[in-house]
Amino acid sequence: MISIMRTIIFFLFVLSACSETLLRTSVEKPDRASSFPENEELCDSWRLSVETNNAGPWEKIPEVCVPNVISYVKGDTYYLDSKVVAMESLKFANTVEIAGDGKDVWIFDIDDTLVSSVIYITLHGRRPTAEEYPLSPPLPASVWLYNIFLDRGFKIVLLTGRNESLRELTETNLLFAGYNSWDRLIMRGESDADKTATVYKSEKRAELVAEGYKIHGSSGDQWSDLLGSPVATRSFKLPNPMYYIP
Amino acid sequence: MISIMRTIIFFLFVLSACSETLLRTSVEKPDRASSFPENEELCDSWRLSVETNNAGPWEKIPEVCVPNVISYVKGDTYYLDSKVVAMESLKFANTVEIAGDGKDVWIFDIDDTLVSSVIYITLHGRRPTAEEYPLSPPLPASVWLYNIFLDRGFKIVLLTGRNESLRELTETNLLFAGYNSWDRLIMRGESDADKTATVYKSEKRAELVAEGYKIHGSSGDQWSDLLGSPVATRSFKLPNPMYYIP
Structure with missing residues (x-):
């Protein structure tokens, strides 16, 4: 009985509060990891991945992120960080x-x-x-x-x-x-x-x-x-x- | 001679390209580390300090950063990160x-x-x-x-x-x-x-x-x-x- 109630609660959670998140699962798969990142939208997240060592060894700034990096190191955010x-x-x-x-x-x-x-x-x-x-x-x-x-x-x-x-x-x-x-x-x-x-x-x-x-x-x-x-x-x-x- | 030239180059660097940075040294000292962060401007940097483990052990979200954290975890940046x-x-x-x-x-x-x-x-x-x-x-x-x-x-x-x-x-x-x-x-x-x-x-x-x-x-x-x-x-x-x- 508890199990059924939990299932219902779970679906309510998912449907009411999380529909946007779940939609993203099927629509926006991060499906290309080889030449990465490919778009500027991900450059802030790429910088975070560098700072947390998630990125591991990397050789050069991804081309699409060069403007983002320049703007970061010359700007207020780098100073505040x-x-x-x-x-x-x-x-x-x-x-x-x-x-x-x-x-x-x-x-x-x-x-x-x-x-x-x-x-x-x-x-x-x-x-x-x-x-x-x-x-x-x-x-x-x-x-x-x-x-x-x-x-x-x-x-x-x-x-x-x-x-x-x-x-x-x-x-x-x-x-x-x-x-x-x-x-x-x-x-x-x-x-x-x-x-x-x-x-x-x-x-x-x-x-x-x-x-x-x-x-x-x-x-x-x-x-x-x-x-x-x-x-x-x-x-x-x-x-x-x-x-x-x- | 090389030393003198280097000194001159250094001052040119500092005066031409870095005057803003140096000004900040004297004007904007981060002089209160005990109750931190104190202002919302630093909340993105505080989150970075958590992710890099610079923050070390912490017990609750700094009060001033609660809106920043809520907006982050419910928003696109968390998803992209x-x-x-x-x-x-x-x-x-x-x-x-x-x-x-x-x-x-x-x-x-x-x-x-x-x-x-x-x-x-x-x-x-x-x-x-x-x-x-x-x-x-x-x-x-x-x-x-x-x-x-x-x-x-x-x-x-x-x-x-x-x-x-x-x-x-x-x-x-x-x-x-x-x-x-x-x-x-x-x-x-x-x-x-x-x-x-x-x-x-x-x-x-x-x-x-x-x-x-x-x-x-x-x-x-x-x-x-x-x-x-x-x-x-x-x-x-x-x-x-x-x-x-x-």
């Missing part, structure tokens, strides 16, 4: 007890985490080669967060995919962009050349843990900044629909 | 070689993955208790994906936080919603009662792996569906800004 990442990071950081032994670490990636590639990429349509690396402007919310973390007593470790050959330029860039007093700037050495970012960054985090550092937080625009092992207690993904680094 | 998750899932599934030994598994969560709580939650403002569980309508993109996976030869495992006491209702619900031929429906038993979803679901995945299953993919609306150990080869996060399960 980044600001909210900083605020969520601070909310968590406020719960961390700093031991005062100099071992409490927050890791930041550099490109599109502390400084922005937006100008370079919108000008050139691609990331810079090692020879072309520009001095990049800061991401405002990251400057704000970084300096609060310094005040709070976090040790700041910068862990970047940039090569050692860019050390001087990178340090200059960071200082001009408003960053200073980092504890360590870890860059790719010769032995890291063939490693994916996930492997290289995991190894460097493992070295920090072996040295007795507690990695409370990690901020990066790529999932390869945040995944692997060991990971930080909490990882924070900054938005980046411009490129994917494995 | 879910559709894109299904398409990304299929893109990956197309790369999986099915061995034909009956061990190739895809795991689906149930609530807000296969069937939708949107109607219940917008009516009652909360999730149902065990006594109130409704027969829920399907998520259209999930019905589509599920049936393709069946055709392709994936074994379907349903791994839900619902209690064993709901087994009959759940099976009825799934059949009415368009799902069938699952290999296994795993529900919380008495010994799982006090476990977080992350622990309970990780343990169940570990049992599957111990039985020789290869968990190629996992689909869930909660990070607790997807994190822990072992994980699927690829995990797919469906959108859900309505509640958080640890």
Whole structure:
């Protein structure tokens, strides 16, 4: 009897409140997954799939979504999204007890985490080669967060995919962009050349843990900044629909 | 000399292209992280922070964002976002070689993955208790994906936080919603009662792996569906800004 009533209730639900949803099932099947997305209507959802790592590895921005991505990274939404990442990071950081032994670490990636590639990429349509690396402007919310973390007593470790050959330029860039007093700037050495970012960054985090550092937080625009092992207690993904680094 | 030129280039960049961004640094600091978000302007970004797990554990929808969340889950964006998750899932599934030994598994969560709580939650403002569980309508993109996976030869495992006491209702619900031929429906038993979803679901995945299953993919609306150990080869996060399960 309960079963029958449930069936009736279910049909009432479906017919009254959900008819539009069910209609969509038969009419609007997402039936082409190979060249995707095919229309601009899906570009916001594609960006979400990148940010959640649902998209997995991808090589270039889908052609139909290039205008959407440019408008996003140059516009207010990217700014607000980044600001909210900083605020969520601070909310968590406020719960961390700093031991005062100099071992409490927050890791930041550099490109599109502390400084922005937006100008370079919108000008050139691609990331810079090692020879072309520009001095990049800061991401405002990251400057704000970084300096609060310094005040709070976090040790700041910068862990970047940039090569050692860019050390001087990178340090200059960071200082001009408003960053200073980092504890360590870890860059790719010769032995890291063939490693994916996930492997290289995991190894460097493992070295920090072996040295007795507690990695409370990690901020990066790529999932390869945040995944692997060991990971930080909490990882924070900054938005980046411009490129994917494995 | 190179350093000076770089400095000049940097300032040109900053002054010409980025003045608006830098202005924001000083004017619009995100300076209150405790009661957050405070204004509706940030609600889309808050939803993104939930989907990327930047928000971490949260107990209820921020009051200022309730209209935004209702409008999202009842509107086209949620539908499109879910559709894109299904398409990304299929893109990956197309790369999986099915061995034909009956061990190739895809795991689906149930609530807000296969069937939708949107109607219940917008009516009652909360999730149902065990006594109130409704027969829920399907998520259209999930019905589509599920049936393709069946055709392709994936074994379907349903791994839900619902209690064993709901087994009959759940099976009825799934059949009415368009799902069938699952290999296994795993529900919380008495010994799982006090476990977080992350622990309970990780343990169940570990049992599957111990039985020789290869968990190629996992689909869930909660990070607790997807994190822990072992994980699927690829995990797919469906959108859900309505509640958080640890």
